[in-house]
Amino acid sequence: xxxxxxxxxxxxxxxxxxxxxxxxxxxxxxxxxxxxxxxxxxxxxxxxxxxxxxxxxxxxxxxxxxx
Numbered sequence: 147x148x149x150x151x152x153x154x155x156x157x158x159x160x161x162x163x164x165x166x167x168x169x170x171x172x173x174x175x176x177x178x179x180x181x182x183x184x185x186x187x188x189x190x191x192x193x194x195x196x197x198x199x200x201x202x203x204x205x206x207x208x209x210x211x212x213x
Contacts, residue, residue, distance in 0.1 A: 163205075163213045170201040 173194050180191045 159208075159213050163208045166201055166204050166208065170198065170205060173198045173201060 177191060177194045177198065180186065180188065180194070185191055
């Protein structure tokens with residue numbers, strides 16, 4: 147029973163890591179679009195910038211732990 151719980155937990159962490167990386171890629175892409183349009187001083191760009199910093203930190207911690 148414990149193995150199944152551990153496997154389910156690992157699968158959940160793997161899914162979380164994939165979601166973080168997908169969101170990070172989408173955030174970067176949106177920032178690139180805004181930058182190309184010269185909109186780097188907008189509130190949206192600044193919000194995306196903050197989100198990117200947070201997502202990078204989460205991704206870094208996941209990678210440190212082999213996820």
